[in-house]
């Protein structure tokens with residue numbers, strides 16, 4: 001099997017081309033869309049190679065692994081996004097090391113992150129994860145509880161609420177994919193009509209990012225389309 005880093009330039013170019021094509025279909029500028037490389041379970045050399053190709057945003061889900069990578073690549077101008085589930089006993093490391101958290105879904109965790117964000121760092125940028133289909137296996141706040149959580153998070157001094165994130169049920173039909181992403185956008189628009197301003201929609205992964213871009217995604221979180229199938233973590 002090819003190591004991911006061997007055909008990384010081609011894969012990155014293909015992802016950029018697909019993002020550009022979806023943006024053109026939606027009459028959007030590619031400059032509104034951030035490619036977040038989901039590098040969980042990828043070796044350090046692969047991250048280094050991708051950074052050398054101009055990717056600056058990396059998403060990690062497993063904290064111990066992420067901290068090792070962050071330290072090894074500390075001299076590079078990278079932005080680190082924590083995209084996994086945030087456990088209460090891990091908030092300090094996340095508050096100290098990351099610039100973004102995408103999976104916020106509980107006020108208790110938000111309060112800890114705000115309290116533990118170092119005073120010398122800018123406010124931690126966060127997205128609230130919404131569990132659109134209310135799936136028991138997934139994190140995220142139920143749509144009915146979103147407004148209350150958003151209000152409380154927006155009031156925390158060391159967090160900056162940027163927007164919403166979702167991980168909807170897998171759908172193969174692009175129209176059905178778009179319907180989930182349209183719901184997240186509508187929730188964001190409703191919050192913005194009451195104050196806002198939330199500028200971020202973190203939605204779309206390898207299997208559905210074009211649909212997400214058509215519905216307004218500003219951050220697409222892409223792993224396997226960039227790196228190939230993920231190595232097992234065993």
Ligand SMILES: *Cc1c(COP(=O)(O)O)cnc(C)c1O
Nearest residue numbers: 038083205206207221222223224
């Ligand atoms: C793993 C992961 C991704 C990337 O998934 P791919 O299908 O490999 O693109 C995106 N978002 C989250 C929250 C993830 O855990």
